Amino acid sequence: MQKDGQESHRVAVSGDVEVSAYLEIAKGGTKAEPRAKPEEKGGTEREAVVIVDFGSQYSWLIARRVRECRVYCEVMSYDAPWDKVAPLRPKGFILSGGPSSVYEPDAPQAPAYVYESRLPVLGICYGMQLLSHQLGGKVAPGTRREYGLAVLHQNSVSTPLFDGLPPEMPVWMSHGDRIEEMPPGFTVIAYTENSPIAAMGNEHGLIGLQFHPEVVHTPQGKTILQNFLYKVCGCSGNWTPGSFAAEAIQRVKEQVGKGRVICALSGGVDSSVVATLIHRAIGDQLTCIFVNTGLLRREEVERTLNTFQKNLKVNLVYVDASKRFLSRLKGVIDPEEKRHIIGEEFVKIFEEEAAKIGKVDFLAQGTLYPDVIESASSGNKAVATIKTHHNVGGLPSRMKLALVEPLRYLFKDEVREVGLALGLAEEMVYRQPFPGPGLAIRIIGEVTKERLEILRAADWIVMNEIKKAKLYRQLWQSFAVLTPVRSVGVMGDARTYGYMVALRAVTSEDAMTADWARLPYDVLARISNRIVNEVPEVNRVVYDISSKPPSTIEWE
Ligand code: XMP
Numbered sequence: 001m002q003k004d005g006q007e008s009h010r011v012a013v014s015g016d017v018e019v020s021a022y023l024e025i026a027k028g029g030t031k032a033e034p035r036a037k038p039e040e041k042g043g044t045e046r047e048a049v050v051i052v053d054f055g056s057q058y059s060w061l062i063a064r065r066v067r068e069c070r071v072y073c074e075v076m077s078y079d080a081p082w083d084k085v086a087p088l089r090p091k092g093f094i095l096s097g098g099p100s101s102v103y104e105p106d107a108p109q110a111p112a113y114v115y116e117s118r119l120p121v122l123g124i125c126y127g128m129q130l131l132s133h134q135l136g137g138k139v140a141p142g143t144r145r146e147y148g149l150a151v152l153h154q155n156s157v158s159t160p161l162f163d164g165l166p167p168e169m170p171v172w173m174s175h176g177d178r179i180e181e182m183p184p185g186f187t188v189i190a191y192t193e194n195s196p197i198a199a200m201g202n203e204h205g206l207i208g209l210q211f212h213p214e215v216v217h218t219p220q221g222k223t224i225l226q227n228f229l230y231k232v233c234g235c236s237g238n239w240t241p242g243s244f245a246a247e248a249i250q251r252v253k254e255q256v257g258k259g260r261v262i263c264a265l266s267g268g269v270d271s272s273v274v275a276t277l278i279h280r281a282i283g284d285q286l287t288c289i290f291v292n293t294g295l296l297r298r299e300e301v302e303r304t305l306n307t308f309q310k311n312l313k314v315n316l317v318y319v320d321a322s323k324r325f326l327s328r329l330k331g332v333i334d335p336e337e338k339r340h341i342i343g344e345e346f347v348k349i350f351e352e353e354a355a356k357i358g359k360v361d362f363l364a365q366g367t368l369y370p371d372v373i374e375s376a377s378s379g380n381k382a383v384a385t386i387k388t389h390h391n392v393g394g395l396p397s398r399m400k401l402a403l404v405e406p407l408r409y410l411f412k413d414e415v416r417e418v419g420l421a422l423g424l425a426e427e428m429v430y431r432q433p434f435p436g437p438g439l440a441i442r443i444i445g446e447v448t449k450e451r452l453e454i455l456r457a458a459d460w461i462v463m464n465e466i467k468k469a470k471l472y473r474q475l476w477q478s479f480a481v482l483t484p485v486r487s488v489g490v491m492g493d494a495r496t497y498g499y500m501v502a503l504r505a506v507t508s509e510d511a512m513t514a515d516w517a518r519l520p521y522d523v524l525a526r527i528s529n530r531i532v533n534e535v536p537e538v539n540r541v542v543y544d545i546s547s548k549p550p551s552t553i554e555w556e
Helices: 019-026 059-068 082-088 112-116 126-134 221-232 241-256 269-285 300-311 322-329 335-357 369-376 412-421 438-442 449-468 521-534
Strands: 048-053 072-077 090-095 121-124 138-154 168-181 187-191 199-201 206-209 261-265 286-292 315-320 362-364 402-404 477-491 494-507 538-543
Touching: 048 059, 048 082, 059 072, 059 221, 059 369, 072 082, 090 126, 090 221, 121 126, 121 221, 126 138, 126 168, 126 199, 126 206, 206 221, 241 269, 241 402, 241 412, 261 269, 261 335, 269 286, 269 300, 269 362, 269 412, 286 300, 286 335, 300 315, 315 335, 322 335, 335 438, 438 449, 438 477, 449 477, 449 494, 449 521, 477 538, 494 521, 521 538
Parallel strands: 048 072, 048 090, 090 121, 121 206, 261 286, 261 362, 286 315, 362 402, 494 538
Antiparallel strands: 138 168, 138 187, 187 199, 199 206, 477 494
């Protein structure tokens, strides 16, 4: 464990370079040669920063915020080799927070290239403590953990980081350790009541923040990050997901060469954008397989065929497997069993069809950035299985095909922008998520042909009315659920004994949590009236007012 500043100077930081060399760098000296200056590699290519991840739950959020500032970024593990980072030609680094303490023996360190590059560095929380520790300052356990809101006071030091911001602002703190002594050449640029060094920096663009600018509880956090990106790193904020499309097309061309690619098309946003992008890159070398499970919504099959076969002229294999799915689902009422059966059957059909195509080299998948970050992070993976997700984008690894994943660096809303840039219709690009197992998990109890028709009719009305009320895009999802409950009603003078339909409409950022949408009463009334009037088998409509957690979005 580090005892004093002197001893820390002798600690090898990351392989080949000692802290004393970094000390020179911190002072603006010239001991270590910068390994890469972005402009040396030429061109006016996109600007990027690299987020070095130390296992923080907020790393993806930092990435989100940076992208919102129109600067491309990627999250890299702290042990990523320079060869992986170099192609991005970063203009700066952000060191994330993390659960460790810098003075612990095996605590992760910032890699040598971060300092050797001479690029600006923003250390956040653990990242700031690393800056301190690795550059010759002193970090120690705080007398008490600081968690929650604090008031940040700017010092009278001029720094571009706080340009345009008030002298005092609320910030979100979450740390145990604190900086006792800054590295040579650093000054305090802001403090809070409990953290005399809440922000520090030196004249070479090395900056540390004890608080988290990426969370919403730091309202001015985005401006702080933007100032770092624009005013310290010199980025101009010219990246757009649309500009990503051209690059991604080029990359697919390079990866695939003359190979053949297959892609499972579901009609959803991700697979539609993947298929369009790959088709743009390699044309007929791509074959899409579209399986009609019989569990899709009204007009979904026609719409998907229209877009991809008629308009985009994509090589498309269409398989109507509705009978197969229905017969396998006969008598099944357990939600997990339904999910397993559907997943299994889907894979079987996909493999059968792929075999008919002949030699295939690549499988296209709509993997998105949150999946990548989640699986790469060292965080807790022991999450209980709440639902076995069947995603038509995720296909069998036993097929042993190389993957083409052109969206693996994008967030969901960025995928939508790429879709628009590729010329896909807004209606397709802004579709609400729809689960892989489709309507089967919105029919509580056995899935039958009759029940599917009832749900399709009710669902159509919900979608129609939500769109008419201009609420469709504000809602994460809005749909109908067919319950097995039947109740007595009266229509005209006659007694009815019909099904109960539940309405589900939620708002959400990412589906991890969700709240029931406060739909206007008149919209609810219209939906309810139309369903009971137009769907003869239904005589009662209820509204689901549960949030997630403790409920989930889908009922099964
Ligand atoms: P829950 O019901 O777990 O759903 O709150 C969260 C989000 O995931 C969608 N969902 C699925 N998506 N395959 C998918 O591709 C599935 O098996 C699946 N199950 C749920 C759901 O619609 C919501 O957006």
